[in-house]
Amino acid sequence: MIKARNVSLVYRDGTVALDDVNLDLHAGGLYYVIGPSGSGKTSLMKLLIGIEFPTTGFLEVMGQPMRKRETAKIRKLRRDIGPVFQEFKLISGRTAIENVIMGMRFLDIPMNKAKELAKNALVRVGLEHKAFTLVDRLSYGEAQRVAIARAVARRPALILADEPTGNLDHDNAVKIFRLLESFKDRNTTVLITTHATHLIGGCNADALLCVEKGKISIERRGGRT
Amino acid sequence: MKNIGYFLREAGKIIRYNSVSNIFSFLGTGLILFLLGLVVAVWGISSQLVVLLQQEAxxxxxxxxxxxxxxxxxxxxxxxxxxxxxxxxxxxxxxxxxxxxxxxxxxxxxxxxxxxxxxxxxxxxxxxxxxxxxxxxxxxxxxxxxxxNREVLEQIKGISRALEILGYLVIAAVSITTLVIISHMIRQGIYHNREQIKTLRLLGAPDRFIGFPFVLVGFLLTFGGGLLASALITVLINRGYAQLGGAMPFIPLPPKDRLLLGIVTLLLSGSAALGILGSLFGLSSINKENQG
Incomplete structure (x- = not known):
């Protein structure tokens, strides 16, 4: 699913975001990427979705080498990824269900089916009653759940959630984690970054990827890494 | 086809978002195209005149x-x-x-x-x-x-040539102006929607999906301008023929319906083509500004 060999990411200003990272993450796994703020978690997510590219080393996501010259193929690859962004990136002026459907409009999914998938996803995140509410009027936690619904509705092979609990309180943060964990199955890999390590105590992750100053060490949990 | 309703709604949203500028663009394009129609009409009439005078040489x-x-x-x-x-x-x-x-x-x-x-x-x-x-x-x-009578004939030929050159110049000026107006409007629309565009790209949306509503906006604005220009030129030619036909019956005017059909066809097809082309120019900025 994800293969990294000696991957480093150095920004233009010389900041070393990731340093000699080696990973082998398998399909259907649940992985938490943990570490303090500024350790390189978001940089890893940016590499995995193709916003940034490795300065050195080789990175492959679902068989697609992540190279700058392959941006067209990477754009296609993103259709198999369900991203949950730290700042949600919902489209304002649209309802919750419109935002969820938006992630499927350009896929080969008939509109009736897309509506059904969107509705089911909103039910799954507990927001069916807000389906026709403008996202601008949702609370922070609700907006986060719409973002999750958008990511999962199209049944991606890989869910990438970057700090999905952001500023949520303890209970809501745990709920979001459990919700994201629930999407893990044989076909879907879930990767969640968080600096709130105290919230993932009871998680059933396959592994924790501990990021510290750009280096990643792997702490196995489920023995599948 | 499943997204046609979505594309139309998006186009409407983009137009409404900057409604004042878009209304002026529509009016400006309409008036520019009207000028084009006017020059083409004069050109058509003078060409007819020259042909007849040449026949009468x-x-x-x-x-x-x-x-x-x-x-x-x-x-x-x-x-x-x-x-x-x-x-x-x-x-x-x-x-x-x-x-x-x-x-x-x-x-x-x-x-x-x-x-x-x-x-x-x-x-x-x-x-x-x-x-x-x-x-x-x-x-x-x-x-x-x-x-x-060679001098007279040469003068007529010269006037015809000058009108032809003027016609080409006006066509070039109208094309460039329309392209600049529309591409500028599209760039504005892209700028206002930059966050949405970035999000769609991160979700894997292809450029043609992202860009189509903008192409539609360019098409609607200029085609609307083309319709406006066609309406104005139709009124003008109808009135002009009524007056010229009565006051100066010796001027050999081409058949009105044929002239109008030619001009309206030119205005509508030209405006549609310019709208799409202007949008595509405007859309090229999407690639420069929103890579990712």
Whole structure:
């Protein structure tokens, strides 16, 4: 699913975001990427979705080498990824269900089916009653759940959630984690970054990827890494 | 096709978002296209005029002495390539024509004791063959002098050429202006929607999906302008024909319906093409500004 060999990411200003990272993450796994703020978690997510590219080393996501010259193929690859962004990136002026459907409009999914998938996803995140509410009027936690619904509705092979609990309180943060964990199955890999390590105590992750100053060490949990 | 409703809604949203600028763009494009229509109309009418005048291009040939049988000379001239009609004008007819031209002043002809006009041949030719025709006629035995009206004909040709060049210049100016207006509007739309565009790209949306509503906006704005221009030019040509036809019936106007159909077709197809092209120019900025 994800293969990294000696991957480093150095920004233009010389900041070393990731340093000699080696990973082998398998399909259907649940992985938490943990570490303090500024350790390189978001940089890893940016590499995995193709916003940034490795300065050195080789990175492959679902068989697609992540190279700058392959941006067209990477754009296609993103259709198999369900991203949950730290700042949600919902489209304002649209309802919750419109935002969820938006992630499927350009896929080969008939509109009736897309509506059904969107509705089911909103039910799954507990927001069916807000389906026709403008996202601008949702609370922070609700907006986060719409973002999750958008990511999962199209049944991606890989869910990438970057700090999905952001500023949520303890209970809501745990709920979001459990919700994201629930999407893990044989076909879907879930990767969640968080600096709130105290919230993932009871998680059933396959592994924790501990990021510290750009280096990643792997702490196995489920023995599948 | 499943997204056509979405694309139309998006286009409407983009237009509404910057409604004042878009209304002015629509009006501006409409008026620019109206000017184009106007120039094309004048061009069409003048071309018709030139063609008719060229068809009417006429030279006069005078005899060295009154021939006993002018038919021989007439037949010789008719056989020249580039001549399409020859008619004999007798001295009395020549005088009568001059009286018609002089109108109230025709009494001055009475000052002459006898008819001052001589018979001559009125020869209609194809203007592009004037030189060889003149040479051939001058070589015919019995012809003394040929008056060719070349200056007038050359002037008409010159005016026609100038109008043609002006037409091309106006087409170029209208095209460039419309492209700049529309691409600018599209860039503004892209700028206002940059966050949405970034999100769609991160979700894997292809450029054609992201860009189509913008192309639609460009098309709708300029095509709307084309419709406005067509309506204005239709009104103008209808009124113009009504007035010119009454006041100056001697001006050879082309058939109104044919002229209108040509101009409206040009305006609508041109506006649609310019709208799409302008949008595509505007969209090129999406690739520069929103990579990711």
């Amino acid at each position: 006429e030279i006069s040939a005078y005899f060295d002495k009154l021939p006993e049988n002018p038919e021989d000379i007439i037949n010789s001239i008719k056989s020249i390539d580039g001549v399409w009609n020859v008619s004999y004008v007798g001295a009395e007819e020549a005088r009568s024509r001059m009286e018609n031209i002089l109108g109230d002043e025709s009494h001055i002809l009475d000052l002459f004791e006898k008819n001052p006009f001589e018979p001559y041949l009125e020869i209609r030719i194809h203007l592009d063959k004037i030189d060889p025709v003149l040479q051939s006629i001058r070589n015919i035995k019995g012809i003394d002098y040929v008056r060719d």
